Amino acid sequence: MDDSIPCSICGQPANVHWTKVINDKVTNIHLCESCAAKSNEIHSLILPLAQIALSIIKSKIKEDEADDAPAKKCPRCGLTTSEFARIGRPGCVHCYSTFDEEISQIILRIQPGKKHKGKRPVGSTLKSALYEALVDAQARMNNAIKTENYEDAANLRDEIKKIEVSLGIMNDKPASL
């Protein structure tokens, strides 16, 4: 367990901590002194979302490097983990499944909910079920690679390809494992 929590903006050790309670949900914010001073200015009370995202991704990469986890690359748009960390945003819709873990953490920090409520496009039911199957297969494939279960990973890759064809987003480049 690391004693010093990093600043949500710049990653320096944080020494200003505050907790907000929104609808019974607690959000902890950690900042270093200089970022905290800036965040008190009238127009920057809101932490810049992209910077929060960036700090999460950077700390995730550090964890992955420590775990010797392989760097990821989106099979659809080619965005790599390091590019994702530099820019702080996904390159395409498919990145949401490629960088599922990182994006889930970002969502947890910047959104109050995890599940969409509200308008749906007409005729979206089948497609969205397919998207979910795709996200699920992608996560299972990443897991299989982590545990060096390459046979399962190859099967899952084929499954992903099939779903992509059904969704009409089949990659013109071969999906890389």
Added chain:
Amino acid sequence: MKVLPPFDFSNDDVLNETNARQPVVLSTRIRLARNIAKFPFPWHAKPAQKREVLHLCLSALSEIPLFKDTRPRLMGTLDINEKALLVERHLISKELAESEESAVLISPDQTCSVMINEEDHLRIQVLRDGSSLCGAWKQASQIDTEIETHIEPAFSRNLGYYTSCPSNLGTGMRASLMLHLPGLVLCGHMEKIIRALDGNRLTVRGWLGEGSDAVGSIFQISNQHTLGSSEEDILHDFSAWLKHLIQQEENARLCLIEADPDKFFDQIARAISVLRNSRLLSSAEAMGVLSHARLACDLGMFPSETRACIDELLIKCQPTHVQASASKQLNPRERDTLRAQMFRETFSTLPLPNFDILSSKRRKTREKNKTDKA
């Protein structure tokens, strides 16, 4: 136009979907972000992919009745001034103006626009005068549904509409209100208000959005979150806060008048004098004095029709709009001269402010307060 009595911001009047010029609320905007699954998001797409997206979107939009006879404005073909005019009118964002292979379609009445290849493939925007969260959302949603019959948006049951930035996931909806809060600014309460709004999932920005200053006591307030609540719920919470804010602003104005009426009316009188007589007027100063004139109008010192005229001047006093009214390229000082001239001409046709209307109103308010206390 309905005449609102001074100090009477009765909630029903303000929250009614009147689409009219109102005290406090200048305008409403609803923006929806949508993307096409098979293309990378604009920031990551190659120029050829962006061109394909542009082509797809333009052909889909040409099928939609609202934009049928509208000529798309391609950012690549507009000059710097044309783009700046659209930014000052809030019809496009600064980001779109700087993007390549991007375009905007603007409805003939200039209340709806669809930006292509901004941060997301499609950004549908509806602008309304006054407070009209519900009405603007309904129209934006209708345009979205029409577009959807031609282009399928990337969507999942869990994450909702996929967006280029995770901060827009879910509904992809950003609702904004442009509010005029001179009372809260003069009382020095704005910082407290911003903190309270932030704790309640609302972001406060200046006149031209992110990073801009709150000149003329005008603030843009918008929802922070998009995932986990439906559009209606987000707008319902927003409306409740709007009611509360309007009340706070009304109280602040009352406090200012009660605390030091001479100082308060002196500020308004000086501002009007600048509007009627100045020879050099920068856009920041213009926004400041117009803010006082709008306040005077809310207090009943001008006929309520004047409000529309003031709101129009808030846009017309922006640098590119002043430039657009001239026949040659102006330097900043020449712009200040022209701006002052435009204000003098407009205000010479308006009646002088009626300071007497307030004394009777104030007496009534004091009496009402006494009865309330009793």
